[in-house]
Amino acid sequence: MIKSVKSLVQLMGKSNILEQVRYASQALPQFSSEKYHIKRKNFGTIESADIGFFKSILSEEQVVTDESDILPYNIDWIKNCRGQSNLVLKPKNTEEVSKILKYCNSRRLAVCPQGGNTGLVGGSVPVFDEIVLSFALMNNIVSLDDLSGSLVCEAGCILETLDNYVRERGLIMPLDLGAKGTCHIGGNASTNAGGLRLLRYGNLHGSILGIEAVKADGTIVDCLRTLKKDNTGYHLKHLFIGSEGTLGLVTKVAIHCPVLPNAVNLGFFGVESFDNVLKLFKSAKSNLGEILSAFEMADFDAINSTVNSLNLPKPISDFPFYVLVETHGSDETHDNEKLMKFLSQEMETGLISDGTVTSEPSKMKSIWNIRESIAGSGLTVGYVFKYDVSIPQKNYYDLVPRLKTRMGDKALLIYGYGHVGDGNIHINVVVPEYNSEVASLLEPYIFEEVSKVNGSVSAEHGIGFRKPKYIHYSKDPSALQLMKDLKQLMDPNGILNPYKVLPDGPN
Structure with a gap:
């Protein structure tokens, strides 16, 4: 029966699951170039004169050359990819980014932009010796118009910090991710992150209302408008949203923040079949309408393995599927x-x-934490093959049982979870x-199956380093060629985040 949440235990010390599992194993992954058999492109090699130049335009602490200090920048948080960078630069403003890129372009020195390094497709770590350009020090909030809801900030601002800031002023960030305590808004924009709501x-x-970005040659592109309507020619900001730093580096973002809801409710329900999950979603859209903010699904193995491996409280007993339904509204009585x-x-x-329902913030946080912890929990058990795909809702869960049959005893666990409302499922093996x-x-089996139902091989995590050779399953050759033409136009020397997003040669 439905009951109120009574005694959900507060979670382990750190609130961000990524931090709990980031260094679950101290073993270093194999170099990406060796693991995936990649050849280095014809870029320049860093020399002492280059280090001298960077130290002339940046302070000493902004130029990192110590091998032990650089190591975390070379490895993604799931420990799948590992680069060989010998230099990390940490600019403090757009002008410094511009000077760095102008110099690197003249020397054909490849650059790998990096935010919070929470990506799952290797897009934020180098492959060879690319210079890591970290946005960690570009973390200033420039302005907030609490009337229009427009927030302007630098790319290195942490998502959770921004959300806390605007909440104090009656607004919320339109984006919410499990990695919110670590990820940067610039990285969110560069990967077109999706999220829970x-x-x-x-x-x-x-x-996103506007963007400031820097091209490979150091040119600063100012599209940092805060208007909801601006129909003056090409919408250039969209070139940078989702391009993963391959066309230009995002340095500032203007984003629209919705009004903070007065009433928030969360339900966590047990469901007997995936067919019932879809029926429940259809009913939620019809009956909850404008207040429905999230509809999340996770199968038994996703939830059970998470609560067991991380010792988390489980709100209800065992079911084949679980659904989280959240509502945001302005009238508590009406919404209830x-x-x-x-x-x-x-x-x-x-x-x-x-199931269980609650409107108490601490209890909602505990329930959401189970859902947000799924992504990292598998890393405490072993290596995780992670797939982020969009599939028509009628086919949403089909791949999970097929993979269980295909993999047999070669996998410890195979489970699916994600955002039913937008067709985005995360499959972990x-x-x-x-x-x-x-x-x-x-691979490529999963992407072939996704393509058969006209799905997308990447829903919200981007293409990065892991998926360029599979992008043709979701993009027509004419579209891919146009993407390559844009890359050639905006970064003719190919120095911006090489080996990412676009495939080399014919597909």
Whole structure:
């Protein structure tokens, strides 16, 4: 039966699961170039004169050359990719970014931009000896118009910091991610991050009002407007949203922040079949309408393995599937009436078998933490092959049982979870350690299956280093050629985040 949350234990000390698992194993991953058989492109090699130049335009602490200090910048947080950079630069403003890129372009020195390094496709770490350009010191909030809701900030601002800032002023960030305590807004924009409440607030192409970016030759492109309507020619900001630093480096972002909801409710429900999950989603759209902010699904293995491996509280007993339904509204009484009517109806139909609902912030945080912890929990068990794809909702879960049959006992766990509202499912395949035989069974099989139903091989995590050779499963050759033409126009020397996003040669 539906009950209120009574005693959910507060989570482990650190609130961000990425920090809990980031260094779960001290073993270093294999170099990406060796693991994936990549050849270095014809870029320049860093010399002492180059270091001298960077020290002439930056302070001593902004130029990192010590091998031990550089190591964390060379490795992604899931420990799949590892670069060989010998230099990290940490600019403090756009002008310094411009000077760095202008010099690197003249010397054909490759650059890898890096924010919070929370990506899952290797897009934020070097492959060879690219210079890592970290935005960690560009973390100033420039302005906030609490009337229009427009926030202007530098690329290195942490998402959770921004959300806390605008919440104090009656607004919220339109983006919410499990990595919010670490990820940077510039990286969010550069990967067109999706997140937990895209169903309500849309994606970043709609939320971002303007962008400032720096091209490969050091040219600063100022599209930093805060207007909701600006129909003056090409929408150039969209070139940088989702381009993963391959066309230019995002240095500032103007983003629209919605009004902070007065009433927030969260339900966590047990569901007997995925068919019932889809029926429940259809009912939620119809009955909750404008207050529905999130509709998340996770299967039994996703939730069970997470609560067990991380010792988290589990709100309800075991079910094949779990659904999180969140509402955001302005009238608590109105919203509660709609939510309770929805719950009563779907308990009678049997779509909801059991569950818990709450409006208490601490309890909602505990429930959300289970969902947000899924991404990192598998890393405490072994190596995780992670797939972030968009699939038509009627086919949303089909791949998970197929993969279980295909992989047999080669995988410890295979589970699916994600954002039902926008068709984005995350599929995790957990194995004891990286295995090329397992990799060959998974890729390109998964992308072929996604392509058959006209899905996307990347829903919200980008293409990065891991997926360029699979992008053709989602992009027509004419579209790929136009992308390559844009890259050639904006970065003719190819120094910006090489080996990422675009495939080399014919597909």
